[in-house]
Amino acid sequence: MKVAVMGAGAVGCYYGGMLARAGHDVVLIGRAQHVDAIRAHGLRLETQSFDERVRVAASTDAHAAAGAQLVLFCVKSTDTESAAQQLQPHLAPDALIVSLQNGVDNAERLRTQVAQEVAAAVVYVAAGMAGPGHVKHNGRGELVIEPSATSDAVARALIDASVPTEISDNVRGALWAKLILNCAYNALSALAHLPYGELVQRDGVTDVMRDVVAECVAVAQADQVVIPGDVDAAVRRIAATMATQYSSTAQDLARGRRSEIDHLNGYVVRRGAARGVPTPVNRVLHTLVKLVESREGDAVA
Template identity: 75%
Template sequence: MNTTPALKVAVMGAGAVGCYYGGMLARAGHPVTLIGRPAHVQAVRAQGLRMQTQSFDERVPLTASTEASAVAGADLVLFSVKSPDTQAGGEQMRPHLAPGALVLCLQNGVDNAERLRTVLPGHEVAAAVVYVATEMAGPGHLRHHGRGELVIEPSARSAQVMQALTAAGVPTEISDNVRGALWAKLILNCAYNGLSAVGRIVYGELVQRPGVTDLMRDVVAECQAVAAADGVSIPGDVAAAVRRIAETMPTQYSSTAQDLMRGKPSEIDHLNGYVVQKGQALGVPTPANRALWVMVKLAENAPRA
């Protein structure tokens, strides 16, 4: 029996990541409101959120809205808009955020919490590192391919949020080195996202293609050199973590690949593009990351068949 006190939760940007964590909390009894696109909201209102995961396939009832004002009264906001929309999403929420609410950034990239704080002065914002393979299979339909753990930044409510997430089946830890953990996740994204997008291929098949693991090794080495020049301490065995992605998420397309296949702009400027930009500023060459960044930008703008 779950004895964790209920948190009122809002998910700002209810895509695949936000729906997974919001859905897990709703399934554990927390009142959750998803804020997303009209077709998705209509489907959730009509039939709940279908969570098709590795361990269950259920329709989870929760509230849904298209308006940022639906964050009003939330104790916890799971902020999962795309990285280019971080500041605009924060500005939309700002008039409606409750005092004392925690805004938890569940986003790709390493600087989203920092950028969000600039538009939410006086509100508590914490970064999180997200390790989950998931996609939207259609409006109101989430498909989970693996993992799901979170690493979150210390804050006044982090312990309470960690307790709620853990009780909901989401392995969660609080870390004093979230910056390093975010860089570790950035490196994984830089290794896989662009290649999965250019090849339109899932991770398990991607690493079997000739030359791919060698190119990944070059990308990772550049990222590590940039991080070191920026004074970032990256935890864990990075090479082992890169290998583990294909092993634990073999059927996953990267979020960048999913964006391109749907004709949407990607977050590549905040992944390989961020490493290129940082490398330029710090005098560290990044040719492999630059090549992937350019290829994805070309693919974004290519005419659709």
């Protein structure tokens, strides 16, 4: 299968690297520093079970996606429309675009920009870029994908590449379940500069997380979203299964980049306002992260 990864950060490099390692024709489209390192030395894929250099194509230009049967769309939620516009002229008519992004509305936003089939997916992986062209996998790695004309074949390819994959009719609910996890952990990990395992040991943190979750669940119910599984147990499990992981928001702030907080706690605040559901704890966390972003932006300027 020819695969293009649009947005070759930690998530894109992990899944693209796993597919390339399994023999698929993969191109990673990302930032110049990573592309240069991957072209020179291959992608270093450091996981809990192996540490290898994977030979894979890399480019800084969206035209590299030409002819791809599968496009893993892994850009930040803030860049969904602009990245889709760059990609659109190069897409094969029968390409499947799978959104591997945080937030719950990226697939809908993608469909406004491209004519090809788009499938939403929920990503459960702890990974980070440890250096140019070097992705470090810290835990998990499963995907949940919504049904499409080719999702069965894509799921088989991913499973064969050692990526546990499930096709679900309730991806919207699964996306909300993931959103709740992000809302519970991301801002707090970023503000405290702590990984999940240490974060939950600090006084008052689990109480704040419980309040965040309660607000998110209330908004989801008002939006008639059916959330699968035990949300509270899932929140507790994250600290156990991803103890050393810093949130993507923490990683963004550490690099002086704009985070996805508007599409996480900020999204819950907006949906709560639309539905008349109070979200004061999510509002505070969203505001605090935005303040840190603006402070760091001023420092760079």
